[in-house]
Amino acid sequence: MKKVAIVGAGQSRYGDFPDKGIKELFFEAYKDMNASVDKGLDPKVIESAYIGNLGSGGFQLGNMSALVTEYCGLTHINTMRIENACASGGYALVAAVMDVMSGTHKAVLAGGVEKMTDVSGIKQKYWLGVSGDTEYERLAGTTFSGLYALIAQRHMYEFGTKREHLSMVAVKNHKNGAQNPKAQFQREITLEQAIKGPIVASPLNLFDCCSTTDGASAVLVCDAEMAKQFTDTPVYVTGFGTASDFLAIHDRANTTTLEGTRRAGAMAYKMSGLTPKDIQLAEVHDCFTIAELLAYEDLGFCEKGNAGPFIEEGHTQIGGDKPVNASGGLKSKGHPIGSTGTGMAYEMFNQLRGTVQKPTRQVKGAEIGLIHNVGGSGGTVAVTVMRR
Amino acid sequence: MAHVSVPMYWRTIPQRYKMIGQKCKKCGAVNFPPKGVCKYCQTSSEFEEVQLSGRGKVHTFVLISAGGAPPEFAEQEKAGGQYPVAIVQLEEGPKMIGQIADVDPKEVKIDMPVKAELRKIYTEEEVIRYGFKFVPG
Numbered sequence: 001m002k003k004v005a006i007v008g009a010g011q012s013r014y015g016d017f018p019d020k021g022i023k024e025l026f027f028e029a030y031k032d033m034n035a036s037v038d039k040g041l042d043p044k045v046i047e048s049a050y051i052g053n054l055g056s057g058g059f060q061l062g063n064m065s066a067l068v069t070e071y072c073g074l075t076h077i078n079t080m081r082i083e084n085a086c087a088s089g090g091y092a093l094v095a096a097v098m099d100v101m102s103g104t105h106k107a108v109l110a111g112g113v114e115k116m117t118d119v120s121g122i123k124q125k126y127w128l129g130v131s132g133d134t135e136y137e138r139l140a141g142t143t144f145s146g147l148y149a150l151i152a153q154r155h156m157y158e159f160g161t162k163r164e165h166l167s168m169v170a171v172k173n174h175k176n177g178a179q180n181p182k183a184q185f186q187r188e189i190t191l192e193q194a195i196k197g198p199i200v201a202s203p204l205n206l207f208d209c210c211s212t213t214d215g216a217s218a219v220l221v222c223d224a225e226m227a228k229q230f231t232d233t234p235v236y237v238t239g240f241g242t243a244s245d246f247l248a249i250h251d252r253a254n255t256t257t258l259e260g261t262r263r264a265g266a267m268a269y270k271m272s273g274l275t276p277k278d279i280q281l282a283e284v285h286d287c288f289t290i291a292e293l294l295a296y297e298d299l300g301f302c303e304k305g306n307a308g309p310f311i312e313e314g315h316t317q318i319g320g321d322k323p324v325n326a327s328g329g330l331k332s333k334g335h336p337i338g339s340t341g342t343g344m345a346y347e348m349f350n351q352l353r354g355t356v357q358k359p360t361r362q363v364k365g366a367e368i369g370l371i372h373n374v375g376g377s378g379g380t381v382a383v384t385v386m387r388r
Numbered sequence: 389m390a391h392v393s394v395p396m397y398w399r400t401i402p403q404r405y406k407m408i409g410q411k412c413k414k415c416g417a418v419n420f421p422p423k424g425v426c427k428y429c430q431t432s433s434e435f436e437e438v439q440l441s442g443r444g445k446v447h448t449f450v451l452i453s454a455g456g457a458p459p460e461f462a463e464q465e466k467a468g469g470q471y472p473v474a475i476v477q478l479e480e481g482p483k484m485i486g487q488i489a490d491v492d493p494k495e496v497k498i499d500m501p502v503k504a505e506l507r508k509i510y511t512e513e514e515v516i517r518y519g520f521k522f523v524p525g
């Protein structure tokens with residue numbers, strides 16, 4: 001099998017952009033990716049594209065990947081939309097990696113785009129919160145905040161995780177996002193603010209939940225043998241893992257473990273020949289604060305049940321021994337669903353090459369990083385490990 | 389839209405009205421709601437129907453406030469303030485999600501005993517949807 005490298009990565013700004021649709025957003029990320037290729041990119045080398053997307057703003061459910069790629073001038077290439085809820089982008093990246101590994105195509109684009117702010121608040125709720133086991137979970141009166149709150153409550157009960165621990169995730173990620181010029185919310189919040197946010201689905205409050213976001217991202221994946229024609233400092237994909245689970249939380253034997261994360265992580269470590277200890281920084285799926293704590297445990301960064309103390313001790317801050325979500329995470333950077341996974345790859349590409357936009361956010365000297373993207377409440381999970 | 393049509397709803401009436409579960413003929417475990425293949429042994433699709441008692445205890449719960457309620461439940465949230473939703477550990481083995489009614493939300497606790505009752509869930513397409521909610525007891 002072919003070895004795989006990432007040689008370029010781009011991201012649009014994340015936020016609320018009334019003047020941009022999915023085509024314009026994706027083109028912004030695509031241009032940014034092209035500009036990032038050190039030795040220049042002739043777009044004609046791109047043979048294939050995988051685009052993560054959930055809802056296309058509710059208006060282009062069919063053929064959206066061809067729509068956004070032809071808008072960028074990539075007419076006639078192989079292209080497909082990948083949909084695995086909030087993990088769509090992570091799976092688009094894995095699809096691109098597998099495409100190159102197999103030798104089918106040499107240079108492949110993995111990207112994602114979502115337009116979420118065009119839909120009214122009431123429609124957003126019909127359109128979102130539809131990736132659990134809707135026939136049962138939705139019919140009990142929950143959306144995703146409620147589902148993650150069920151997990152949080154049980155985690156607090158089993159392990160003594162505190163309200164403060166949840167809020168520490170929000171405070172850390174807002175601190176990082178405040179230094180990310182492409183983040184949706186570039187402002188810090190205090191622990192007190194985070195603890196006292198208006199309740200959404202108790203125990204989760206507004207500051208425990210990510211927002212709705214417009215945005216796009218794109219990375220260029222290629223056969224490692226040709227990487228040096230694009231850059232002297234490629235980032236190599238050492239392994240990936242993907243796994244699924246029961247959609248409904250009530251169907252799972254264990255409420256406080258995302259089995260999909262555990263299995264996807266284990267597979268990615270094994271393929272990479274690495275262990276959790278070797279990971280020097282990570283971008284994990286913090287759609288809700290509890291989700292980041294689960295990720296610490298299920299990816300093996302700390303013992304099961306110990307995520308609360310782990311964040312409290314500062315391990316996951318920039319400057320700690322395992323910085324997590326230096327980008328600001330979904331919480332502060334934003335969560336344009338289909339773009340989130342490849343947006344994480346964009347951040348990791350820059351972190352490992354030492355090229356993040358603001359040096360205050362740069363994790364110095366990191367060589368090995370992991371990205372982790374969750375669909376729904378854990379129904380699908382994609383993990384990718386990379387090193388420079 | 390996360391819209392459960394009347395025909396979709398109608399197909400699940402045995403679960404929603406009567407809590408009919410599936411006892412696996414191979415491993416003996418009870419699946420609820422139903423699966424094509426037993427979720428425990430993952431090998432058998434031979435089941436016998438069992439009537440669940442609806443009794444169990446709260447495994448975990450959430451209190452849904454404004455912003456956390458799906459639009460089809462917004463009216464309920466507005467009328468009564470936050471409403472509790474729980475995953476209940478049923479005495480026959482499976483866990484199931486449902487609202488808890490007839491309780492002060494502040495009184496809901498993990499391990500609290502509950503039982504299922506047929507209640508009005510919500511109205512969509514001018515059709516009232518009935519199903520089970522849990523109540524203390």
Ligand SMILES: [Zn+2]
Nearest residue numbers: 412415426429
């Ligand atoms: Zn069985």
